[in-house]
Amino acid sequence: MEHISFLVTVVIITALAFDFTNGFHDTANAMATSIATGALRPKVAVAISGVLNLAGAFLSVAVAKTISGGLVDEKAGIRPAVVFAALIGAIIWNLVTWLRGIPSSSSHALYGGLIGATLVSVGMHGVHFDVVVTKILIPAAASPIVAGVAAWGATKIAYRTTAKGSENVNTKGFKAGQIASASLVSLAHGTNDAQKTMGVITLTLVAAGAVAPGSNPPTWVIVSSGLAIALGTYIGGWRIIRTLGKGIAEIEAPQGFAAQTASATVILTSSHMGFGLSTTQVCSGGIMGAGKAGRTGRVNWSTVRKMAYAWGLTLPAAGLLGGGGALLVDRGAVGEVLLALIGVGASVWIYLLSRRQRIDAGNVVDATTVGDGPTPLTTVPAATGPIAA
Numbered sequence: 337m338e339h340i341s342f343l344v345t346v347v348i349i350t351a352l353a354f355d356f357t358n359g360f361h362d363t364a365n366a367m368a369t370s371i372a373t374g375a376l377r378p379k380v381a382v383a384i385s386g387v388l389n390l391a392g393a394f395l396s397v398a399v400a401k402t403i404s405g406g407l408v409d410e411k412a413g414i415r416p417a418v419v420f421a422a423l424i425g426a427i428i429w430n431l432v433t434w435l436r437g438i439p440s441s442s443s444h445a446l447y448g449g450l451i452g453a454t455l456v457s458v459g460m461h462g463v464h465f466d467v468v469v470t471k472i473l474i475p476a477a478a479s480p481i482v483a484g485v486a487a488w489g490a491t492k493i494a495y496r497t498t499a500k501g502s503e504n505v506n507t508k509g510f511k512a513g514q515i516a517s518a519s520l521v522s523l524a525h526g527t528n529d530a531q532k533t534m535g536v537i538t539l540t541l542v543a544a545g546a547v548a549p550g551s552n553p554p555t556w557v558i559v560s561s562g563l564a565i566a567l568g569t570y571i572g573g574w575r576i577i578r579t580l581g582k583g584i585a586e587i588e589a590p591q592g593f594a595a596q597t598a599s600a601t602v603i604l605t606s607s608h609m610g611f612g613l614s615t616t617q618v619c620s621g622g623i624m625g626a627g628k629a630g631r632t633g634r635v636n637w638s639t640v641r642k643m644a645y646a647w648g649l650t651l652p653a654a655g656l657l658g659g660g661g662a663l664l665v666d667r668g669a670v671g672e673v674l675l676a677l678i679g680v681g682a683s684v685w686i687y688l689l690s691r692r693q694r695i696d697a698g699n700v701v702d703a704t705t706v707g708d709g710p711t712p713l714t715t716v717p718a719a720t721g722p723i724a725a
Contacts, residue, residue: 359568372581392526393562421661448654480621487625585627
């Protein structure tokens with residue numbers, strides 16, 4: 337019993353660590369365009385986003401219940417060690433994509449890790465594949481398209497309705513609107529992504545017999561999950577902010593306002609319906625639509641293709657990592673310790689690699705390269721705008 341209690345504690349801490357990586361990985365979703373257009377200073381943007389992510393965590397538990405009682409069968413023999421394996425896989429994938437500045441889905445990393453670990457440790461009957469299709473795969477395919485079309489239409493309307501006005505006045509007005517719309521995206525992100533960690537912790541508690549199957553997340557789970565994602569958000573995922581703010585299209589204030597408003601609407605609607613969609617994919621779709629509807633209509637499809645590859649790889653890659661972790665934890669305490677060491681070692685190694693080329697609030701909008709490391713994703717000329725499609 338002492339071993340199980342200790343393991344449950346370790347799993348909860350690991351889940352909050354994932355929540356932290358989710359926060360800095362997904363800060364760009366809400367604030368990249370506001371930072372790129374100058375509507376908000378970088379540090380102010382991430383502070384606002386962090387506070388609103390925390391507030392959003394208290395608005396709903398629908399997505400949390402999709403994770404804890406919908407995606408996998410709570411009664412199929414899910415053990416805390418299986419959840420631990422899933423979380424390690426998700427964290428490693430999050431850090432790898434963050435290092436490369438790729439806006440992949442933290443949500444799908446978590447889903448993939450959980451599905452892979454459950455399949456290896458429990459079997460096919462442990463995963464509710466109907467839920468995977470209806471509440472994960474279909475929203476993953478539809479949400480960026482819906483957000484993109486909505487942002488395209490909103491951008492067209494924004495430019496047409498302000499065509500006869502002063503450009504300086506219009507820009508100031510839309511920048512003010514961006515502050516409101518970016519705040520709404522942050523609030524929406526808290527209602528969706530913070531809940532995923534709540535669901536994982538609740539699933540762990542159910543597996544340990546601490547709470548009954550089908551229970552809502554306890555209050556302390558909601559609070560701790562909200563705080564973890566808020567802190568991660570404040571740290572700032574500057575690498576991914578650079579990609580979303582400059583790498584897809586050169587965004588002006590009207591486009592940023594339209595993209596953020598469309599994205600927030602899609603995320604809030606999906607959260608209410610319990611869809612565990614990817615806020616990264618939604619916000620990226622919104623930026624694509626707004627970029628296409630802008631003055632030049634240009635979108636950097638090279639960056640978009642690389643993002644799409646990462647989106648497609650996330651679920652299976654995290655699944656393989658989670659499944660590999662499950663093979664280790666099935667060997668008992670030795671395997672659990674080994675997996676923990678692998679997770680810590682991989683995280684430290686990736687962090688040290690990131691120090692070779694620092695990206696922070698001071699240079700996130702100054703550089704002309706998108707991504708980082710030896711092979712940048714692409715180059716966006718600062719003076720001429722985005723690369724043509």
